[in-house]
Amino acid sequence: MTDREQVNQYEYEQRNSPTTSNTQTRDKPTYADGYTRIPPNSSRHSELQRTVQKEEEALRKWKEENHPGPIHLAPVRLGGAVSLEEVRQKQQQEARQVKLKKRLQKEEIDRKNRQAEEEENQQMKDKQRDKANKLEMKRKQEEQRRQDLYQHDQQMKNREFLQKVETSNRTVPMAASNSIPASSWAKCQEYRESKRQDENAALLEKKEEQRRKAEILEEKLKQEEEDRKRQIDTDHRRVNLAFLNRLEASTSGRMSEPMANTPVSSNICEDDEEIEDPASSPVPNPLQGYTEEEGCVQMWAVMKLQCNFPYYERDMLEDILRQCNGDYQQAYELLNV
Template sequence: SGGYSMIPPIESRRNKLLNMSQKELDDLQRYKEEHRPGPIQLSPKKLGGGDISLSAVRQKQQMLASQSKLKKKLQQQDMDRRKRQEEEEKIQMMRDIQREKANKLEMKKKQEEERRQELYQHELLMKREAHLQRLERSSPVPIAASSATPTSSWARGHEYREARKAEEQVSLQQNRDEQRKKSQLLEEKQKQEEEDRKRQMENERLCVNSAFLDRLEARGSGRVSELLPCTQELGNVWQTEEPQDPASSPLPFPSQLQTDSAAEEDTDIEWVVMKLQTKFSYCEREFLESIVSQCNGNYQQAYDLLNV
């Protein structure tokens, strides 16, 4: 036990392998010697880049470094843009798929609803026909010819709807009548206010005219200071303004008034009124016309009356 046996190699084969390996080594050594590089012969040159200075080299290196950073940044942005575009396309595709599914589901629901409505209408019609047939079989007299009150649920519902409709019509008519009455009362009130306003304006105009006539009579009798104005508007009329006519006097005598009135009988009243409006723009045209007509178209007399 524990013994072993050795098989001696074949000498001829061993020698052959050794010779082949030795030959290959010799061939390799010969190839290296034949292809050995020769000596390098270069002309002497100055190191450091020739005529380029150190600052130029540093600037060139800095420019290349900045360009490389910019190039990397652009490449990164391009990659991000492509990535976002791919993500958006993917999301859009998913949205389209979901939208298509939703449309299909909605169409399916609509079809089911239509089918259900058709079945419901069909069943309702069948039940109504069956109910009418039972009523016809149970009653000896037809429903249309019977004078009794219908007792079916449909008839009661119809009567209830008719009653509700009549009540709504009555309430609507009542509301319309109330609105019409309110509008009539409002219109009458507005008319009454307009009439009161016109009456008040007419009274004020008559009061002003009477005050002017009284003042005219008082000027002839020399009692100007004893009269008082009737209204506040009358007090605004008495403003001191000298006439532009140089031949006129502030207080003419009766003989002079008669002479002026005789000389200006042919004067147009409209022209006198327009001339007075330029002087007394705060007075109304109707008031000025009444004053001019009372003065028989005499501009100076009307001006003196208004300028007291």
């Protein structure tokens, strides 16, 4: 007898038993105080319990039948023939390789991203370049069209002007002559030629005037340079003469004679017409405040400074030498900065 037949027989017995009526009345829902109480189905509950018991019994039997037996293995040393140091070294090497691989993958991804960005930028540049070329071409076309319109208008105006000139020439009575009257185009050419000749003549006149001004200015500059050199030579002669007179007076112990009686002064006077007397000369006397020997040394130092620095005034050189306490070397270094 199968399980299903047993369940059906059990249900039949339960229905035909004397307690079935009581059970049926007990299984009916009851109503009280607004609530409905539905009792559980006892037959179904018992059926589920029997099914569970059967399944548990079948599981227990299957476990007993398939229970694994004892394991009998010979004792061996685990880990193989590799030492701990080799294993650690291998792990470190694998870790380094993993890091290197990750870094290479990251670099490859970055390179691809940069390449994609560069391609995108290049595409944008190409688009902008195409737009710029189109705008430039459009601008050139507009400029060409404007030039064509301008030339057309210019030709129309020239034609109108020539027509006006021809009509005016027709109204004016021509002089009786055998020569053929000149056309308006020839007259226009003659007028332009005469105007060009006048402009060339005015330009040549301006160039000639500029050349004359340049020559006059150059002559003036040369004259000023010669006057300046002549003045410097005159000052040098006067200073040298005064120095020689004072040097001769200090060595001979007597006053210097007039310039006309001195042989050196007579030779210098032949070259220069007007040379003043050293006593009445406006040049300051460098011997003031010094003895005769110190005055000679001071005068000689002033002369050397004036020869080395001819563009400085004598008063300034004497003042600098006086501030340097008569030291020629110190004054020279001070001026030669």
